[in-house]
Amino acid sequence: MAAEPTSGPALTPDPITLAVLELALLGIAAPGSAAPPPAVAVELDPLPGRKPAPGTEITVTDAEGAPVAVLTVESAATRKRRLTVKGTVRRAAAATDDDEPRGAYSGLRRAPGRAKATGAAVVVTRDPVDLRTLEAATAKAGQPVLLIVLDGPRAVPGPDAADVVSATLTLRDRLRRDGRRADLIVVPAPQYGDDRDDELAERIAVAYGGTRVVAAQPPSPQALHDWLDGTAAEPADWPPASRHAWRRWRPLPQERGLVLLFTGLSGSGKSTIARAVTDRIAEIGTRTVTLLDGDVVRRHLSAGLGFSKEDRDRNVERIGFVAAEIAKHGGVAVCAPIAPFAATRARVRALAEAHGDFLLIHVATPLAECERRDRKGLYARARAGEIAEFTGISSPYEEPGDADLVLDTTGMSITAARDAVITLLDQGGRL
Incomplete structure (x- = not known):
């Protein structure tokens, strides 16, 4: 006899898991699924309390906390700090009763049962549609065409779904x-x-009743990259609406958002250089610029965080999130945390490059010189054991191997360091 459902916790899964569950609600199984929906198998972050028992109902919410689905647990296992849950999924009652639109172009979000296109040539895309794909979809006279735009977390950066939908509506x-x-x-x-x-x-x-169309010769990614960077002519492989969507995502370098991340030991000079660079960009006047200095951010955005590895990671990720939002809207964000860990810097890079550019400046002033300066007396206190997990003393600094510019301020003036960064920006066409 099946276990009676029991009330369980609510959780907001990562974006990929949420998209997988939303697909299951449409009756579409994600790759690797062993059984058709509503059966699902998903990985979740650990839930508070004990592992959920069979019959437990987990309410799944979106990033805003709104209920999306209810997952009824059939079995659960914990492995490598992740919870694997097998069960069935149904739409949350609150989501069923809610008439408010969800997501951009909500009127176009239809389940297979409401949008069957039997025998259609189906174009499934996440990017603006190119002419070769459109020609392949219309090759058979009289055959209907169904254009499906995918909206969800991207592993490969590209235009927002709303811009892709707008371009595809034109087609x-x-x-x-x-x-x-x-x-x-x-x-x-x-x-x-x-x-x-x-x-x-x-x-x-297949779920929408058609046959997928795949262009025999998709546009060259390199040709697209060169065009977007302004080093090649505009390609003929996209209709005007599609070209516009690509350009909205990645404007020319002088119009594109930029995250400029300075990393280095305490006392290396990174904050002073970052302020000087910010002031110089403001003086040039061609870009809007915001400085997110490590110490200032800790007093406001990250108040309450300590200096454990987890808290330092969280501090840098918060800076990265805000900086990426600035870049998304075409601004320049100049950031100057210590950012000692390579994996955290890589996550900030990924956030920035989803919508703009990212440049890493390693202020590689040696530890001995940083200690000699020690304006705040931090190194002395760390050496005395008064400060735990201090970068460079009792906690490691992972030197970047992917820096776009390396500066050592031991024998370099702040003006010279500033000008080296401005030259880098100018040579890349970013000012």
Whole structure:
């Protein structure tokens, strides 16, 4: 006899898991799923309390805390600090009763049962549609065309789903003017960055009743990159609406958002250089610029955090999140935390490069020189054991191997260091 459902905790899963559950609610299984929805198997962060027993109902919420689904546990196992849960999923009652639109272009978010396109040529895409794909979709006279735009976390940076939908709507309307039966829907889906993306696209096309179209010769990623960086002519492989969506995501370098991250030991001079660079960019006047200095951020954005590895990581990630938002809207964010750990710097890079550029400046002033300066007396206190986990003394500093510029302020003036950074920006066409 099946266990009676018991009330369980609520949780907000990572974006990929949330997208997998939303797909299951549409009746579409994610790659690797052993059973069709509503059966699911997902990994979750550890829940508070003990491992959930069979029959426990876990309320799944989105990033804003709104209920999305209810996951009924059939079995659960903990491995490597992650919880693997097998069970069934249903839409949360609050989500069913909520008439408020969810996500951009909410009217285009239709389940397979409401948007069947039997026999259609189906284009499943996360990026603006190119002409070769459009030609392949319309190769058979009279065949309907279904354009499916995927909306969800991206493993490969690219345009926002809203911009892709806007561009694809233009193509849909063009097909309709030409007498084609054409429709467009938006489907929540994760991106894995590997072969699972093709498998998932095939499953989605089948779920909506059509045959997936794959262009024989997709546009060259290098040609796209060169064009977006302004080093090559505008390609002919995209319709104007698609080119506009690409350009909105990645403007020319002088218009593109930028995160400039200074990293180095305490006393290396990174904060002083960062302030000088910020002032100089403001003087030039071609870009809006914001300084996120480590000490200032700790007093405001990260008040309450300590100096354990976890808290230092969290401090840098908060800086990275704010900086990436600034870059997303075309600004320059200058950041000057110590940022001692390579993995944390890599996460900040990924956040920034989702919508803009990222440059890493390693202020590589040697430890001995930093200690000699020791304006705040921190090194002396760390040597005396009064400060635990102090970077460079009792906690490691992982020197970056991917810095775009390395500066040693031992024998360099702040003006010279500032000008070296400004030259780097100028040579990249960013000012």
